[in-house]
Amino acid sequence: MATTVAVLRAVLGLDDAGFKRSATAAEKSFDEIGRRAQRAGQALTIGLTAPLALLGKRAIDLAATFEKSMNVLQATSGATGREMEQLSALSRQLGADVKLPGTSANDAAEAMLELSKAGLTVKDTMDAARSTLQLSAAAQVDNARAAEIVGDSLNAFQLEGTKATLVADLLAGAANASTGSIDQMAAALSQSSASFVEMG
Numbered sequence: 001m002a003t004t005v006a007v008l009r010a011v012l013g014l015d016d017a018g019f020k021r022s023a024t025a026a027e028k029s030f031d032e033i034g035r036r037a038q039r040a041g042q043a044l045t046i047g048l049t050a051p052l053a054l055l056g057k058r059a060i061d062l063a064a065t066f067e068k069s070m071n072v073l074q075a076t077s078g079a080t081g082r083e084m085e086q087l088s089a090l091s092r093q094l095g096a097d098v099k100l101p102g103t104s105a106n107d108a109a110e111a112m113l114e115l116s117k118a119g120l121t122v123k124d125t126m127d128a129a130r131s132t133l134q135l136s137a138a139a140q141v142d143n144a145r146a147a148e149i150v151g152d153s154l155n156a157f158q159l160e161g162t163k164a165t166l167v168a169d170l171l172a173g174a175a176n177a178s179t180g181s182i183d184q185m186a187a188a189l190s191q192s193s194a195s196f197v198e199m200g
Contacts, residue, residue: 065106066091066105066106066109069106069109069110069113070084070087070088070091070109072113073087073109073112073113073116076113076116076117077116077121077122077125078122079122083122086122086126087109087112087122087125087126088109090108090112090126090129091105091106091108091109091112092105092108094108094129094130094133095107095108100130100133100134100137101137102137103133103136103137103143107133107136107142107143108129108133108143110143110144110147111129111132111133111136111143111144111146111147112125112126112129112147113144113147114144114147114148114151115128115129115132115147115150115151115164117148117151118147118148118150118151118152118154118155119151119154119155119161120151120154120161120164121161124160124161124162124164125161125164127162127164127165128150128161128164128165128168130165131150131164131165131168131169131172132146132147132150132164132168133146134168134169134172135149135150135168135169135171135172135175135182138172138173138175138176139171139172139175139181139182140182141182141183145183146168146182149171149182149183149186150164150167150168150171151164152186152189152190153167153171153186153189153193154167156189156190156193156194157189157193171185171186
């Protein structure tokens with residue numbers, strides 16, 4: 001076999017030293033490609049892992065805030081376990097509703113909490129939640145403030161909680177049709193409510 005290789009070298013002019021140099025250069029090139037791929041992989045890992053970790057933390061924080069809001073809502077409203085399930089489901093549903101842009105489940109829970117603080121029953125709170133969130137969007141105030149305005153209006157005019165949806169709808173319409181802010185309207189309603197109540 002060695003003789004055959006020697007004959008081939010002589011006849012074909014093969015030089016295995018050149019082959020070895022080429023093989024060594026190829027090996028170095030593959031090593032460099034491997035190192036570059038490893039660095040790229042590390043950069044991707046850092047670039048993806050950190051944002052994913054922050055996203056996970058944000059999700060946990062939101063869940064904790066939502067649970068806290070729901071616990072305070074239960075304490076404020078005196079809702080039963082079944083009613084809390086309904087309130088929680090409604091909060092999530094409203095938070096996912098594309099017709100309520102920028103509203104999260106926690107926003108809905110906070111709005112219902114404020115309605116409950118105003119003295120609304122659990123049923124009235126649930127019924128008024130969507131209109132209150134729509135008022136928030138129309139008046140460009142946060143959801144808790146919109147709920148506070150609805151609750152204050154109900155109390156100022158001595159209206160029952162069943163009128164919360166009507167009040168929120170009227171306030172949203174007024175906010176859309178007016179140049180005044182919802183806070184200005186709320187202040188005006190508060191100041192004039194005593195006169196209206198006296199008149200019956």
